[in-house]
Structures are given as C-alpha cells and as structure tokens.
Amino acid sequence: EVQLVESGGGLVQPGGSLRLSCVVSGFTFSSYSMDWVRQAPGKGLEWVSYISSSSSTIYYADSVKGRFTISRDNAKNSLYLQMNSLRDEDTAVYYCARDYGTVVGVFDPWGQGTLVTVSS
Amino acid sequence: DIQMTQSPSSLSASVGDRVTITCQASQDISNYLNWYQQKPGKAPKLLIYDASNLESGVPSRFSGSGSGTDFTFTISSLQPEDIATYFCQQYDNLPITFGQGTRLEIK
Numbered sequence: 351e352v353q354l355v356e357s358g359g360g361l362v363q364p365g366g367s368l369r370l371s372c373v374v375s376g377f378t379f380s381s382y383s384m385d386w387v388r389q390a391p392g393k394g395l396e397w398v399s400y401i402s403s404s405s406s407t408i409y410y411a412d413s414v415k416g417r418f419t420i421s422r423d424n425a426k427n428s429l430y431l432q433m434n435s436l437r438d439e440d441t442a443v444y445y446c447a448r449d450y451g452t453v454v455g456v457f458d459p460w461g462q463g464t465l466v467t468v469s470s
Numbered sequence: 471d472i473q474m475t476q477s478p479s480s481l482s483a484s485v486g487d488r489v490t491i492t493c494q495a496s497q498d499i500s501n502y503l504n505w506y507q508q509k510p511g512k513a514p515k516l517l518i519y520d521a522s523n524l525e526s527g528v529p530s531r532f533s534g535s536g537s538g539t540d541f542t543f544t545i546s547s548l549q550p551e552d553i554a555t556y557f558c559q560q561y562d563n564l565p566i567t568f569g570q571g572t573r574l575e576i577k
Contacts, residue, residue: 394557394568394569394570394571395506395514395557395559395568395571396568397565397566397567397568409564411565412565445513445514450516450519451519451561453502453561454561454564454566455502455504455559455560455561455566456504456516456519456561457504457506457514457516457559458515458516458519458525459513459515459516460513460514460515461513462512462513463513
C-alpha cells in the first residue's frame with residue numbers, strides 16, 4: 351500500500367522556522383518527483399514546491415521563494431520542506447504528494463497533511 | 471499565472487441526480503487538467519487526469535471532458551459517499567493552480 355506520512359507541523363511565531371518531513375512507503379521513492387501543496391483553513395489548495403526524483407530540478411511558488419527549501423533523501427524515503435521567515439499567511443495544512451505524471455503536476459496520492467500555525 | 475474559475479461554488483443535489491461542475495482556464499491549457507475530490511478532514515484524491523482519464527479504482531459514474539479553456543466534471547448518478555469538495559487543477563504552466571472548489575451537498 352502506498353503511504354505518505356507528514357510530520358513536523360506545529361505552532362510557530364512569525365519570523366520563525368519549521369521543518370516538515372514526509373516519509374513514504376509502498377513505492378520506489380527514488381523514481382518519483384514529489385511536491386508540497388498547502389491549504390489554509392477553510393480555503394482552497396495552493397501548490398508550494400516541486401522536486402524531481404534526483405533533486406536536479408526544483409521549483410517554488412513565488413509566495414515562498416527565498417524562504418522555503420525543498421529537499422529529499424532517497425536513502426531514507428523522505429521528503430522535506432524547510433520553512434524560514436514564516437508569516438501569518440503561511441498558516442495551512444501542508445500536504446506532500448507524489449507527482450505521478452511525466453510532467454509536473456499530477457498529484458497522486460497525497461499524505462494526510464500536517465498543520466502549521468504561524469501566530470504570536 | 472493561469473486562473474482557474476470553477477462554478478458553481480456550491481451545489482445541492484439529490485441522490486441519483488446528474489451533477490455537473492465546470493472549470494474555465496484564463497488561457498489555453500490543452501488537456502492539462504485534473505479533478506480532485508476532498509472529503510471533510512481528508513486529503514484530496516485524484517479522480518480524473520488529463521481532462522478525461524479516469525484514475526484507476528475510481529467509479530465510472532465520474533467523468534471529465536473538455537480541452538483548451540473549458541472543462542466539465544460530471545457525476546452521472548450522485549451517491550451519498552460523493553459528498554465532498556471538488557477541485558480542478560491545471561498543470562500546463564507553473565505555477566500549478568487550482569480552482570476555488572465546488573462544495574457538493576445532498577439535498
């Protein structure tokens with residue numbers, strides 16, 4: 351069974367940092383690109399970042415560029431999102447998702463999400 | 471950025487009804503369009519990819535059509551377990567963008 355399990359969310363003050371992790375199982379992690387997608391409470395979905403299977407290609411949404419860093423460790427079947435200089439508007443459930451297509455953007459499946467709350 | 475406009479934003483229908491949701495892109499995205507279902511408190515689930523292809527394991531009452539800028543998502547016969555919010559998503563250009571969602575309720 352394919353599983354993606356996020357962790358690392360929590361309450362952080364504005365300007366603070368947090369590192370999210372996503373551990374996967376049930377498929378060959380090193381063969382797939384991965385993404386982070388977030389959802390503010392009661393709101394829609396916002397794509398955050400993409401990383402290719404070998405980490406050679408990385409993309410970010412403009413809203414997080416320069417503050418967030420995506421990375422992966424294929425030996426540990428793990429995806430990461432380092433979030434620095436956090437803002438109130440970064441408050442959201444963060445999902446990791448396998449990028450299933452031949453181009454960026456077919457998300458299947460998704461993890462259960464981890465909640466990040468940025469507040470003083 | 472490509473804007474994705476879904477309509478309606480909410481919809482109430484009866485079990486057995488045919489339900490249709492539309493999604494319009496602000497520019498031509500060919501068929502680079504996916505549909506996701508999100509049940510309350512759960513992660514989104516891919517239902518339709520490349521505008522009209524049914525993901526494996528998804529019931530055949532779900533379907534999608536369209537290309538270019540105008541797309542349609544249909545549930546042929548609404549079931550109680552279909553209560554959810556549905557999102558369209560384009561992946562023709564970065565940044566990947568989603569529609570605002572359509573909340574589907576049972577009448």
